[in-house]
Amino acid sequence: MPYIRIVGLAALAVSAAACTRTHLSRSHGQSYRAAFAHQARPVSKMTGPVAGLDSQEAIIVSETYRRGFAHKDTENKEAPILLVAPPTQSTGYEPQLAPSVPKAR
16 A cells, blocks of 8 residues: 555656646747737727727617607507518419510420
8 A cells, every 4th residue: 555655646746847837948848829920910009099980889779769759658669570482383463574574494
């Protein structure tokens, strides 16, 4: 049992020594940092407040504006959306084409 403890402590000491940066040179990683610096997106400095609205802010502003004109008793209801499918060929409907369009064969 003491042999396992000694080996374990030795392995722990060696792995702790390997994690230090003393064996690295001063130029270690310099080429990677230079390559990644060229790939980085340039950071623009803010010179003032941002002008304009994003889409969420524009929706909030327009809904608030509409609610301001509505009566206090009414609810803001969305108009229902009606989807109409185009007629199929089985109905016998054939659109009238211009005379310049050639007949289908």
